[in-house]
Amino acid sequence: MTIHTYARTLLPALLMLSSTSNAQEPEKSTQLEEITVNTKSEQSKSNAYYQRDSGASTRTDTPAQETSQAVKIISRQVLDDVRATRVADTYDLVSGVSRQNNFGGLWDNFAIRGFAGHENTGPAILRNGFSGNRGYNPPRDTANTERVEFLKGPAAALYGNSEPGGTLNVVTKKPQFKSSNVAEIYVGSYDSYRSSIDSTGALTNNLAYRMIVAAEDNGGFRDYVDSERLLIAPSFTLLLGPSTTLNYELEYLKHRLPMDRGIAIRDSNGNRLHNIKRSRFLGEPNAGDFTMEAYTHQLTLDHEFSNQWRGKVGLVYKDNSTKGGALETRPALSFISPSGNVGRQWRLRDYQSDDLSIQADLNGKFKTGNIGHDFMIGMEAYRFNNDQFMLSRREGAIWNTNVYAPVYGLNQPASSLFGVGTNFYEKQTDVALFVQDQLSLTDKWKLMGGLRFESYRQDLDNKINNSTSKQDHFVTSPRAGLTYIVNPEISLYTSWSRSFRPNSGVAGGSSFGVDSAGNGFDPERGRAFEIGMKYQSIDQRLGGGISVYDITKQNVLTTNPLSPDFSIAAGEVRSRGLELDLSGQITDHLRAIASYAYIDAYLGKDVPTSANSFIASGSRLSNIPKHSANALLMHEQTLANGGKLGLGGGFTYVGKRADSTEDVFELPSYVTARLTTYWQIDPKLRLSFDVTNVFDREYYDSSYNSTWVLPGAPRMLTLGLQAKF
Template identity: 70%
Template structure:
């Protein structure tokens, strides 16, 4: 039975549950009143656009206003208002965040302040403070997401290897002891259906549960491209005593989709191809789909030793598998004829990885004379195993952009292109102290000492190649904050970070240079100055930040052997960010941002067949971007609410890929959001994205892999509490 069948069978069942529940609770006003109070209490923590706690930025309960770092938190209220179903729905709402090549639809990929993860590994991402995406991971679902924290700047001092532009931390929903049950169903353009159930409550006085199930059958404006997803996420909270809590979470996510590399934009002469249908699929419908499965377990024990001291120990295990075949267009300017005929290849993928992490930390508050300390010390260790097999075949018949003919030949037999294993082991000690020198001056310092080992084994050619490397890394950060008033604070910070270089090198030697050695890790340093604002009622807040970041040891083609790579590149990013979010009035909430990001090569980049000169802009990074989202909520006389909102996203022009052959044009998209809260139990919604049906491109990797944006899309939804 397919996911589509599951979804369509669940839709009427959930509608029936919702309507039945509404009828039953209406007949019993006492029960309705009791559940209403519980639902309101549960949502208070996530009901504001502006979140005043720093969250993952310090791993402590430091207020955002006192943190010497730019942090943007997308709350559950924002996710609900825009009806975000996937993590990438949040990218346009945060300054300095830009979309990147998403591996044909197989993962979430983004850049913060101009820095993206490696082409074949993606950016650094956390899930409840644990690494969330080592290896190849399916796009995240938001059904079990409480909030998304964008931690700007290097996070290596607390979390280890990461990109210097910033790190994304997804915080999941937790079990509640007050009963709540929510069912949601959505139907949208392009034959898109989604249904979910979120149930939480007490199993006993000391044990609470939460069960979240979401199924999606998502159509597409792209020919022959759709996806199916299934999320099952049970979790439990056990109060072992008045000061001790045990939490366990399981997440199972299955994602199935064909790889879609988008369309070609330029021919071999460098000319723009005219009149291309944005729906055109350049693969083969009969090549099959890629299926991704991810199992994530997280277990944590928290204990309060006193009012001032608390400890936490946690363990996480993640197991991923990706497999499937595809036909996709070849990269390179010479792969497209002036008549629009595109060369293609067949590829097969069989990826397996497992990731085991352990964390232990102690946080306490104490004084030395007149200085107050918020002290944190911890250890962290992980072991990551990654096995990737890639297959290829003889040439596949080319396809014409204007008159595609599918199934011209039986797909040829696949043979092994590369087969490698990678093992990473890491152990780290981190220390952080936040000092309140006076009521106005706050000082923060942190150090992380990390011992990292990488083992690579390529097995395509007998007897294969093995390489090992060890690194000891110290990642410092320091910051100072001046709290001028309860409303305004100024801050400055400096930090360093690193990230292992485990990317492709050339031929079948994944992660190795021409001499068979591994690459030195990327190393970065960053400066940031900023101003934070918070209204007196703490419901509206904003941030202005200036930053300057440099990253070294970026992989570039080896001049002596361009088929391989060396760690010798440098990239820089400087810019300005503005963010504002919260309640403008009791009925009007806002989220808005603007970013100027000047991200460019600091040294010449040696590509396979050319040199990209220093000063060239990094791919898919706009210099200017902005967004605004407004939601007006009007109470009704019967106790319901009526919401009407909208907003726009602007993305400036961007270079298409490493060779910077052309620019993707700038664009503006507009969204419309409406809902009718009929009563405390039922809510109807109607949303339109890309209201004016603008044609645009979200990202590109080369001239043959440009991804068109989604045309106008309408979605009708129903939410029921019971």
């Protein structure tokens, strides 16, 4: 049965189920005693727009008002109100977060405060505090997401290699001992269908389960770019005792869609190509789909030794694969003629990776004299294997197409006619020890210090030329912060921190991360300064903050102009900016989330591109707008029969951006608007209707350069039904 058929079958079934459950009182049954699992995620599971805790920024239960770091948490209520099906749907809601090229939706890619991570693998993403983004990963689904935490600034002191702009942490839903079953189905524009089931409850007095299944079949607004998606996520919570909890989670995610490089918007002379349909696909439908599969196993054990001391140990194993072929447009402007002819090449990929990591930490609260301590010590280790193989073939003009009149129907040549473009095996190992202490000097002054010691090793075998590169590094990542609690509503803070990220090997030419002698490079190093103010209303339902920062990252790799197949460490990147965030309950019936960001992100040094040319310092970083803003208002009214009616709307503004690192051309600014409404018919049945890009604005979402530009989605309508039973 296709997902399309499955959706049509499930819709009337949900309606019948809901009406049946409302028509008669259920028979009384023996109820299991409700058990509260005392974990941090349970303490922080509030659905309010404003979240009072600091998320994973401290790995403790410290209130956000007492921390010296900007943190923005997108709660489950926000995810539901904006009908977010991907974590990527949250980017526009947070100040300083910019969309980056994701090759048509193959993976998550974003920048925080101007720092985007590697162009091929994206930034650091955590999943329940564990690294979740090594290798190639399909876009994160929100069906099993409880909340999304944006941790601004370097997180290396606690989590190791990451970008200095910030880190994203996805917190998954956990099993509950109270029974709950929810089914959802959505039908939208361009033949899009999505359905999901979320069931949780107690199996025994000390064992709870959760099973989440979500499936999608999306037609998409891009010609020939259809996608399918399946998520299966079972999890279990076992109470081993009154103070000990064992959790196991499995997530299987399969994602299928064609490689989509987007459209070309300029020719070889740099002139704009006009009147190109945003639906235009410049690949080849006969090439088929890319298939991405990811298995994630997570096992954690929490134990409370006393009211003051608790410990946690966790193990995560991930297995990822990405396979597929595509006839892709070539990325240089020289392959785009003024008449719109575009050069293309075939590429076949087979990427495999596995990732094993372990964490353990001990957290305790105590006093030395009049000074209170919230102390943590822990260790982390991982082993990451990355096997990448790519074939490519170019045939001059015979595979060309035209942006105005594309030609389809070409068949892939035999694989024996392809040349090997990438063939390497990489192994990373890492062992780290971290320590952190949050000191309450007085009721108003809070001092935080942290330090991480990390031993990192990389072995990279280039199977094309049978060469081997090895590197070992010992890195220290400190951070310090000071917070002053002015009153229960206002706190002021300042912080300083360092970060690092290994210059590791990934697919493609100079991206191998070695110099012309075959040697590896020292890691990228970043440092950040930040000052800010946090606000929280007396009733703790509304909060926000303002922050100013200055970040520098050094030792960034770029192509060696004298040996284009290798790299040199010539780059420095700087970012300075201002951020404002506000979210929460304005009145009993009105909730809101809003933000504004100013980012000045640029190259700090000249970057050579050839023996006689360079990209000048001061050039802007790609896809980073200087100005961006968003707002969403939701009004909810209780009806006479006890139901609810919600009506909301908002906008997203993204300013002009450089289309590539070379900062030659600009992507224009844009504003999009959205409307959302729902009718909670009764406690068990809810209808929703959403409209995104209300005025059907044509805009560009992101780009790799002027030949790989992704158009934004047109007006989209989505009708949804949610039923509890």
